[in-house]
Every structure is written in structure tokens, then in C-alpha cells.
Amino acid sequence: MAKYAIGADVGGTSVKMGIFTDKGTMIDKWSIPTDTSNEGVNISGNVAKSIHEQLQKSNISKDQVIGLGVGVPGFVNEEAGRVDFAVNIGWRNYPLQNSLSEALHLPVYINNDANMAAAGEYWQGAGRNSRSAFCVTLGTGVGGGILLNGDVVNGPSGTGGEVGHVTVVPGGRLCSCGRRGCLEEYVGMKGFSLNLKERLASSGQATQLHAESEVSELFVAAKGGDKLAQTVIDESLYYLGLVLSNVVTLLNPEKIIIGGGISAAGDQLLEPLKKHYERFSLEQADRSLSFGIAELGNDAGIYGCAWLVINRENKNFT
Numbered sequence: 001m002a003k004y005a006i007g008a009d010v011g012g013t014s015v016k017m018g019i020f021t022d023k024g025t026m027i028d029k030w031s032i033p034t035d036t037s038n039e040g041v042n043i044s045g046n047v048a049k050s051i052h053e054q055l056q057k058s059n060i061s062k063d064q065v066i067g068l069g070v071g072v073p074g075f076v077n078e079e080a081g082r083v084d085f086a087v088n089i090g091w092r093n094y095p096l097q098n099s100l101s102e103a104l105h106l107p108v109y110i111n112n113d114a115n116m117a118a119a120g121e122y123w124q125g126a127g128r129n130s131r132s133a134f135c136v137t138l139g140t141g142v143g144g145g146i147l148l149n150g151d152v153v154n155g156p157s158g159t160g161g162e163v164g165h166v167t168v169v170p171g172g173r174l175c176s177c178g179r180r181g182c183l184e185e186y187v188g189m190k191g192f193s194l195n196l197k198e199r200l201a202s203s204g205q206a207t208q209l210h211a212e213s214e215v216s217e218l219f220v221a222a223k224g225g226d227k228l229a230q231t232v233i234d235e236s237l238y239y240l241g242l243v244l245s246n247v248v249t250l251l252n253p254e255k256i257i258i259g260g261g262i263s264a265a266g267d268q269l270l271e272p273l274k275k276h277y278e279r280f281s282l283e284q285a286d287r288s289l290s291f292g293i294a295e296l297g298n299d300a301g302i303y304g305c306a307w308l309v310i311n312r313e314n315k316n317f318t
């Protein structure tokens, strides 16, 4: 009998879901709005109802389903089955695993959404066939995920892989975490924009860009020879290259995967990033490393959530 795993990626506006075979093929995906009213108390019931409906439509019986994996944007304690804090959803010390497994009557596993996007790429995307990978997601902020020896690294407080909050400029820009000089204030959509504004204010260089220019326009301008745009990109990638070289020295992964909206820049991002990375890298750690651009786009999270179910259930049976 065919076996399936379900992934659910909870975001501030929608919950994306997907049904996967136990070999990692996605056979269906859909989404429902996230009901963040009353501190997110209705979400588990809505997700369970939607999954029951979709299984019926797809002619899959419940006993063919191994379980549900869930990615949450916030700090998650997987072992306790609890979301410590998810600011955009309203969950605080919320027993998500219990609430979902009671509504769904299936095994449920929870984790952080950036870790799940990383796990998805590791399982079926740019990291497939590698044993260890480090993923960086360059969205508005900067997320990350560590996959080592076949598992995701969470840590007891759920901050494993939080590369966006690695300090790169002591005493630098104020970050949303309350500290100063974090990587995500210099790289990612927000970081690029801040760099651009700073350069525009200080350099007096001729440029086609202005303070409200999008990051995509920044890359187009740089390609067209706009020196200020090139400087802004170079500055951001200097910090990212520095951090990645330290990550590689520490973890010695086989693969660095760059995802998120900015990764659409492809080689225009990768080439200067590698150049900065190499300035700081330890040759021995570098030998088995390759860089790649994420392949699964917005589906990476649901892939990762399905991977979580399969991985955890296999462990329970061995």
C-alpha cells in the first residue's frame, strides 16, 4: 500500500500544504488562509479539516498517511511539541503538536519554517545527494538551516541555524531582535535597501537608483554598469561571504544553498559571493564544498515538513 506524508508550512497570511509520497514526490498542493484571530487558536482545526477534505478528494485513506510535519515562523521546541513564540501568528507557549494531533488523529511533528525550507532543499532540491548542507534564505530578512548527518540542527531553544542574527558589525545597525549589527541588517531585502540608502546619502556618485529602488532594480543597474549599485551589492556580499566562511569552517558542510527572493539573481549573486567567501575560507574545509541556488522556490518548506515526518517516523521504528 502506498504511503504518504503531509507537509504544512504556516505563514502569516496562508498555510501552504502538500501531500508527498514517502519517496519525496509531491502529488498535490493547496493552501488556506491563516486565521490569526484570537492568538491563532483556530488554525489547528482549520488545517485538520482542510487535510481531511483534500485526502478525500485525492482518494487517499487516512491509514495510508504517515503523519503531518509543520513549519512555523518562530521559535519552536520540537521535543516539547511547543511553539515558544511566533509573533506573526500569535502563538506563545502554544502546544501546537497536541492541538493538531487531537484534531487530525495522526502523528504530528513541528519545527521552524526556515529549518524546514532548508530540509526540503537538502532532501529533494539543490542539496539532494549530499550528507550535509547549510541553507541561507535571503528574503526580507535572512533565515538559515543546518542539515548535518541526516538531521536538522534545532538546539534546545530552537535557534539552531539562525544565521540572520549572527553579529557582523559590533555596535552596528539595530536589529528586530533587539541587538545590533546582525547579518540580516546588511544582507536580504531590508539589508540591501539600508546599504543603498546609506550609499546614496554619503557617496554623491551618479546612479540611476534612488532610496526606494527595489533589490531587483539594484541587480539590473549593477549589470548595466552602475558603479554605486555594484558597490552596494559588493558590500552586502562581503558580510555574507564572511559569515559563510566561518560557517564552513565550523560545520564543514558539503553544500551551501542560497534561497529566497534575492537568489533569483543567480550567478550575479553567486560569483561575487564566492570571491568574498574565498578571502576568508579555510582551504581544508573548502575542498569538499560546493555552492548552489535553491531549486524548490516557495515549495521548499512543505517538502521539508514532509521530510520531517518521514525522518522522525523512521527513527521511531528503528
Ligand SMILES: [Zn+2]
Binding pocket: 164, 165, 175, 176, 177, 178, 179, 182
Ligand atoms: Zn538580530
